[in-house]
Amino acid sequence: MWDFSTEPEFEAKLAWMRDFMVAEVYPLEALEGIEEADFDRLLEPLREQVKDQGLWAGHLPPEHGGQGFGALELGLMNEITGASIFGPMVFGSQAPDAGNAELLAAAGTDDQKARWLEPLLAGEVKSAFSMTEPNSAGSDPTLLRTVATQVDGGWKIDGLKWFTSNGSAADFLIAMVVTDPEAAPRSRATMMLVPTDAEGLRIVRDVPTMEDPVGERGRFRAGGFGHAEISYEGVFVPDADVLGPVGQGFAMAQRRLGPGRIQHCMRWLGQGRRAFEMLCERAVSRHAFGTTLGEKGVVREWIADSAAEIEAARLMTLHAAWKIDRVGAKEARQEIGMIKYYGAGVLYRVIDRAIQVHGGLGYSTDMPLESMYRNARAARIYDGADEVHRDNVARRILAAYQPREVPTENVPERRRAAAEKFAELIDVASLDL
Numbered sequence: 001m002w003d004f005s006t007e008p009e010f011e012a013k014l015a016w017m018r019d020f021m022v023a024e025v026y027p028l029e030a031l032e033g034i035e036e037a038d039f040d041r042l043l044e045p046l047r048e049q050v051k052d053q054g055l056w057a058g059h060l061p062p063e064h065g066g067q068g069f070g071a072l073e074l075g076l077m078n079e080i081t082g083a084s085i086f087g088p089m090v091f092g093s094q095a096p097d098a099g100n101a102e103l104l105a106a107a108g109t110d111d112q113k114a115r116w117l118e119p120l121l122a123g124e125v126k127s128a129f130s131m132t133e134p135n136s137a138g139s140d141p142t143l144l145r146t147v148a149t150q151v152d153g154g155w156k157i158d159g160l161k162w163f164t165s166n167g168s169a170a171d172f173l174i175a176m177v178v179t180d181p182e183a184a185p186r187s188r189a190t191m192m193l194v195p196t197d198a199e200g201l202r203i204v205r206d207v208p209t210m211e212d213p214v215g216e217r218g219r220f221r222a223g224g225f226g227h228a229e230i231s232y233e234g235v236f237v238p239d240a241d242v243l244g245p246v247g248q249g250f251a252m253a254q255r256r257l258g259p260g261r262i263q264h265c266m267r268w269l270g271q272g273r274r275a276f277e278m279l280c281e282r283a284v285s286r287h288a289f290g291t292t293l294g295e296k297g298v299v300r301e302w303i304a305d306s307a308a309e310i311e312a313a314r315l316m317t318l319h320a321a322w323k324i325d326r327v328g329a330k331e332a333r334q335e336i337g338m339i340k341y342y343g344a345g346v347l348y349r350v351i352d353r354a355i356q357v358h359g360g361l362g363y364s365t366d367m368p369l370e371s372m373y374r375n376a377r378a379a380r381i382y383d384g385a386d387e388v389h390r391d392n393v394a395r396r397i398l399a400a401y402q403p404r405e406v407p408t409e410n411v412p413e414r415r416r417a418a419a420e421k422f423a424e425l426i427d428v429a430s431l432d433l
């Protein structure tokens with residue numbers, strides 16, 4: 001049976017994290033838009049406290065500086081850190097660095113780990129994951145166009161990527177590029193480590209988004225340090241910087257995204273719960289037309305629905321984490337897929353209701369809700385759009401079913417057979433067969 005309980009020592013750590021988040025991390029939110037250099041200086045002393053507690057980069061195994069927490073424990077930690085956009089940054093578990101570090105830890109050579117993973121874990125460098133392209137469907141990575149052509153001693157990359165989160169602030173990228181256009185669709189691509197100062201690599205711009213309509217570089221926003229458009233023109237990558245086996249890029253991307261989604265979903269739950277608390281507080285505080293808002297039927301409905309949806313999403317996510325710990329991420333693909341779209345939807349709906357209850361105040365930047373809302377909208381697109389995950393989940397479910405014709409013309413016969421089977425218990429004569 002499922003068991004989501006953890007050891008008392010770990011519970012004590014979670015309690016420390018909750019207090020620390022409220023006292024030290026939530027106040028940082030007023031500084032959204034802060035410059036990168038100030039951001040790093042501001043977070044440094046907080047990160048030291050996290051390290052002293054043994055909670056830094058919890059997603060990694062101990063041999064790489066992590067604590068060896070399982071998926072369930074990591075989920076519970078992310079629920080707490082995710083309540084604020086600054087939380088994951090303070091705990092060294094932010095996307096995309098966390099997923100990139102996991103990839104390097106799993107597939108990197110000793111030299112790659114020394115050069116990229118160690119400084120990444122120490123918080124000395126930033127990284128980005130460069131897969132999506134503007135001119136090929138991001139949802140279907142088999143359509144990628146950015147190619148790496150084999151040359152003496154390595155590869156040359158040509159192409160255009162975009163939405164590389166943190167790309168313009170990153171020191172290095174993990175680029176997903178086509179190495180064999182003729183291979184089977186899922187064996188075409190390879191991951192390569194590319195320093196952002198490599199010759200031929202150009203950050204074209206930070207794509208202006210709902211997070212940052214101006215696309216101003218080098219400032220920390222709800223979604224990190226922007227989403228870069230990056231041009232690769234003959235960028236040389238030595239063989240030593242190929243990450244994992246050539247042609248295994250898709251398989252590695254799946255491994256990276258699977259457990260990472262649990263952490264995303266738990267972060268969303270932390271955000272959703274915080275929005276829910278604001279919703280409830282406002283409902284009991286604000287009066288209109290003779291009652292508090294919390295006495296209006298529609299607001300009560302939002303509160304009840306939000307509570308149920310958060311609870312359902314939490315149980316689904318913890319269950320997926322529990323299953324990963326038991327049987328591995330591959331066996332838990334269905335659960336991971338379901339929480340990705342279900343969790344993103346819950347986050348979006350709860351924040352939307354919280355904004356509505358706050359009226360103009362909710363829409364203003366005086367509250368963190370509008371920033372949460374921008375993030376929540378993106379959650380339904382990144383790491384696989386809702387529709388793609390739904391499609392995969394339904395495909396797996398349907399794979400267990402065989403076509404079968406419903407024997408409608410035999411209804412009288414089935415009725416007679418059932419009557420005979422239960423003849424000792426019912427009055428067959430009354431059935432009009």
Ligand SMILES: Cc1cc2nc3c(=O)[nH]c(=O)nc-3n(C[C@H](O)[C@H](O)[C@H](O)COP(=O)(O)OP(=O)(O)OC[C@H]3O[C@@H](n4cnc5c(N)ncnc54)[C@H](O)[C@@H]3O)c2cc1C
Nearest residue numbers: 129130131132137138139163164165378381382383385387
């Ligand atoms: C905030 C943010 C951060 C991101 N960070 C990164 C990053 O760090 N690195 C990176 O490489 N990429 C990143 N992305 C890109 C992201 O992964 C893609 O946007 C996503 O995979 C969708 O690809 P697309 O934008 O090309 O949309 P498309 O593939 O063009 O899809 C558009 C829409 O088509 C519909 N659709 C697609 N397939 C199906 C289907 N099978 N059934 C039904 N409907 C379907 C969906 O509604 C989907 O939203 C980020 C995106 C956002 C918004």
